[in-house]
Amino acid sequence: MESLKHILFIDIETVPIEPEFNFLTKSLQTEWERKARFLKSNIKENPEPSDLFEEKAGIFSEFAKVVCISFGSLQQQDGTWRLRLKSIVNENEKDLLQEFCAMVSRFNDYYPDLKFCGHNIKEFDIPFLCRRMLINNIALPKCMQLTNKKPWDITHIDTMDLWKFGDYKNFTALSLLATVLGIPSPKDDMDGSMVADVFYKEKNLPRIATYCMQDVLTSARVYLRLTGQNIDIEPVYVTD
Numbered sequence: 740m741e742s743l744k745h746i747l748f749i750d751i752e753t754v755p756i757e758p759e760f761n762f763l764t765k766s767l768q769t770e771w772e773r774k775a776r777f778l779k780s781n782i783k784e785n786p787e788p789s790d791l792f793e794e795k796a797g798i799f800s801e802f803a804k805v806v807c808i809s810f811g812s813l814q815q816q817d818g819t820w821r822l823r824l825k826s827i828v829n830e831n832e833k834d835l836l837q838e839f840c841a842m843v844s845r846f847n848d849y850y851p852d853l854k855f856c857g858h859n860i861k862e863f864d865i866p867f868l869c870r871r872m873l874i875n876n877i878a879l880p881k882c883m884q885l886t887n888k889k890p891w892d893i894t895h896i897d898t899m900d901l902w903k904f905g906d907y908k909n910f911t912a913l914s915l916l917a918t919v920l921g922i923p924s925p926k927d928d929m930d931g932s933m934v935a936d937v938f939y940k941e942k943n944l945p946r947i948a949t950y951c952m953q954d955v956l957t958s959a960r961v962y963l964r965l966t967g968q969n970i971d972i973e974p975v976y977v978t979d
Contacts, residue, residue, distance in 0.1 A: 743813045743968075744812065744813055744814065745854060746812070746853075746854050746896065746962075747811075747846055747855055747856070748811040748812070748822070748955050748959045749811075750808075750864065750958065751864050751951070752806055752931075752950070752951050753797050753798065753800075753804065753806065753934070754803060754939065755793070755796035755802060755935060758935075758939040759789070760789035760793070763792075763802075768788075770801070771788055771791075771792055771796070771802060772788045774799070774802075775788040775791045775795075778791050778795055797934070800866070800870040800871055800874075801870075804832040805836065806944070807944070807948055807951045808835065808839050808868075809825065809954070810824075811823060811824040811825070811952070811955045811956065811959055813972065819973060820970050820972045821974070822974050822975065823977055824975065824977065825976075825977040825978075826948035826949075827839060827842070828945070828947060828948045829944075830944070832875060833875040833877065836868070836871060836872050836875055837877060839868075840872070840877060840878075843883070844881075847882050852894075853882050854894050854896055855882075855895040856895070856962055857896075857897070857898065857955070858898045858899050858961070859897060859899045859910075859913075860897050861893075861897045861900065869885070896962065898913070898916070898958055898961045898962050899913075901962070901965045913957055917960070917961055920961065920964050920965075922957065922960045922961060922964060925953040925957070927949065927953055929950055952976065956972075959972060960972065
């Protein structure tokens, strides 16, 4: 049970680096047009590159940026397990990533065997963060330096991997996994497809932060269930 305290549950929210395709530099417009040839729209037939940019760019680290990172750590007090949750948000991505690196380094100093945990973090969150750090000329924290490591040496925990049981064709959304496992997922008034509009049009970073923390809480509950640790956890939201 003590090992649970060494886990840092994380989730990120990303948006296109510009609110519209036409705001990109000419060179990035050209690169996106090349990429768009291989993408299909879920909402339009024969979409223009500009349409695909609004719909798809947010998941590609070369064309998107991080606007929110939420994380949680488990602590036990008086027999009760609590998940301390916090979000860091910033319109300036470099400042955001530097703050995250500093926090992770402090946590890693305290828990040298730190493990990240989240849903689909091995294919999305961790690589995305690493790439954006390099783009912003930020040194990767020691625990995120994965180059030349063999797959079995990477100890980060992915709840989607735990659910796959070796079935590498399978993708299961966190919300679906929580539903079938009977895990209550905090209700909210938005979903991932709305993050870019909430960021660029509403300019509502607190709303994004709340949404992101809910995914961290759900991921932690899913992880405990998948690993047979039937622990009730109480969320504690940290605002400082």
